[in-house]
Amino acid sequence: MKKTGKSYFIQTFHINGILLFTSMILVLVRVPFKIIEVSLINETSPSLTEYSKIMAKVLGAISNTLDGMIVLSVGILLLLVVPELITRIIQDSLANWFHSIWVSFRLRKFLIRQADHEGEGIFKLEQHNKAIRKSIIDVRKKKITYIVKLPNDVQAQKLILDTKEILREEISSRFPDYTLSNFERYKHWLRIEGTKMR
Structure with a gap:
């Protein structure tokens, strides 16, 4: 772990x-795009044949570009996720990986604030x-780490700092x-860690 408590899972989560x-x-x-391209290729009307061919080529080029972007984004995603999955399988468990994602979103939902009276x-x-x-939150067999970035606005920071105990109780109950x-603060990050008792 780095001093800020950012594991590989935490570092790559948003990306x-x-x-x-x-x-x-x-x-x-x-x-x-593919549906339109196929319909243009299958166009049988003589008056639209040339137009259909030109448009089919244009849409084909756009589709190829989109295919390349899809392959690139999925490829980068796999490059980032696979090492974490392998590490989890060897040192921890895949269930904890899924649990980390699930609880991260549940805690976010719990802490989102609406305008009040x-x-x-x-x-x-x-x-x-x-x-x-x-x-x-990064859940491991023997350790959990929760990290939240504090906003630059002082009043917004105070809202988060005021909910530390509530958040601590929520994590403890889960x-x-x-x-x-x-809770420990490192620059603009607030972190709490949990160690498994048994």
């Missing part, structure tokens, strides 16, 4: 999410929620077999 999302969008864009500023809430959406440390 993997972006690559997965990009790949899905590219596939969704690619499908209609106290009239919290929109900007402050946006900064708070943006930071929370980047929080990650992982009763782990003893949790106090």
Whole structure:
């Protein structure tokens, strides 16, 4: 572990999410292009034959570009994910990898704030929620690490710092077999670790 507590899983989590999302969008864009391309190739009307051929070539070139982008994004995703999966299989378990992803999203949902009766500023809430959406928990057999980036805005930081105990209790309830440390701050990162008791 580095001083900030960023494991390989934590370091690549957001990048993997972006690559997965990009790949899905590219596939969704690619499908209609392919359908239109096939329909143009099968066009039988004499008056549209030349136009169909030109458009089919253009769409074919676009489709090929999209295919290349899909292969590239999926390839990079696999390059980043496979080492983590191999490490998990050898040293930990794949179940903990899936559990880390699942709990990360559950904790984010738990901590996202809506405007309340106290009239919290929109900007402050946006900064708070943006930071929370980047929080990650890494679950291992003997150790868990939760890390959240603190926003630059002082008021937004205060919102996160004020919820430390609530968050600690939530993590503790999800992982009763782990003893949790106090929150530690490293520059713009807040971290808490848990060690398995048995």
